[in-house]
Amino acid sequence: MKKLIAIGMILLVLAAGCRTAQTDAPASPAAEQPTPTSAPATEPPAAEQPKAAPVPETEAPEAGEPYAFSFTAQTLDGDTVTEAYFGEHDLTMVNVWASWCGPCRSELKELGELYSKLPENVGFLSVTMDDPGDLADAKALLEENGCAFPCLDGQRSSGLMIGFLRKVSAIPTTLFFDSRGNQVGQWIVGVPRGSSVVDAYWNEIQARLDSLNGK
Numbered sequence: 001m002k003k004l005i006a007i008g009m010i011l012l013v014l015a016a017g018c019r020t021a022q023t024d025a026p027a028s029p030a031a032e033q034p035t036p037t038s039a040p041a042t043e044p045p046a047a048e049q050p051k052a053a054p055v056p057e058t059e060a061p062e063a064g065e066p067y068a069f070s071f072t073a074q075t076l077d078g079d080t081v082t083e084a085y086f087g088e089h090d091l092t093m094v095n096v097w098a099s100w101c102g103p104c105r106s107e108l109k110e111l112g113e114l115y116s117k118l119p120e121n122v123g124f125l126s127v128t129m130d131d132p133g134d135l136a137d138a139k140a141l142l143e144e145n146g147c148a149f150p151c152l153d154g155q156r157s158s159g160l161m162i163g164f165l166r167k168v169s170a171i172p173t174t175l176f177f178d179s180r181g182n183q184v185g186q187w188i189v190g191v192p193r194g195s196s197v198v199d200a201y202w203n204e205i206q207a208r209l210d211s212l213n214g215k
Contacts, residue, residue, distance in 0.1 A: 035101040035171050068181035071159025073127075073152040076139050081125070081152060083159075086181045089123035091209055093201070096154065096165065096173045098129040099137035103191045104172045110197035112147035117198075122205060126151040127160065129171060174201070176208045184208045 067083045074080060086092050095111060097104035115124045126147070128138045132155045142151055154160050164175060164183070174188040185208050192200030 035098075035103055065180050068177075068183075069159065069163035071157050071163055073154070073157035073160055075150045075152055076128070076135055076142070077150075079150065081150060083181050085123060085125065086177055087179050090121040090179055090212065091184065091205065092123035092125060092177045093205060094125045094127060094164075094175045094177065096127045096129065096168050096175075097171050099141050100130070101171050105141060107172065107191045107197050108141060108145040108147055111201075112142075112145050112149070114198045114201055115147070115149040117202075118205075122209075124149045127154040127165070128152070129154050129165075132156050174204075176204070178212060185211060 067086065070083050072080060072082050097108075099105070111124075111126070118124060126142075126149050128135070128151055130138045132153055135153065138151065141147075152160065154165055163181070170189055172189075172191060176184040176187075178184050185204075188204065191197060192204075194200055
């Protein structure tokens with residue numbers, strides 16, 4: 001009887017050890033996710049510096065057509081931008097971000113590089129969702145990463161909210177619009193995967209220009 005009790009105790013100890021090992025085992029890493037617009041995110045690894053290929057120009061857009069939506073927004077430098085910005089380009093890329101969003105910060109340098117390579121027929125607008133009363137962090141990040149593109153205060157523009165921001169539930173989100181403010185293709189949620197963020201966005205730009213030209 002004593003031997004049976006001893007064997008039973010040994011089996012209980014071994015069983016408890018297995019359960020502990022399962023509980024303490026580290027979870028497998030999750031795939032990178034975009035940041036919800038209402039919560040901050042952790043910093044992902046920065047992307048490598050890529051090279052971009054030239055983007056072909058599209059045919060001139062037809063004049064006189066109404067814009068899909070109207071807006072008036074202020075840049076962080078105090079300039080005013082309206083929907084007329086779309087009319088100055090065949091395609092406009094719009095990146096929605098915030099200074100407290102880790103994935104957003106990780107792609108800023110590449111976005112600045114991309115902007116410096118864009119041809120005249122492709123525009124770029126940045127829209128920050130930072131608190132309008134405290135835009136210092138957003139301004140500092142843009143300056144640190146060499147971002148010369150216009151950055152709009154998204155929280156203070158009802159036109160931007162009605163036009164597309166109300167549908168953005170996670171950041172970064174990137175959209176593309178034609179010369180009349182119509183969305184072109186699907187939007188991109190999160191940072192493009194791969195070693196070259198610039199190349200990934202450049203390919204998206206080319207694909208949407210091709211779609212506008214019927215290719």
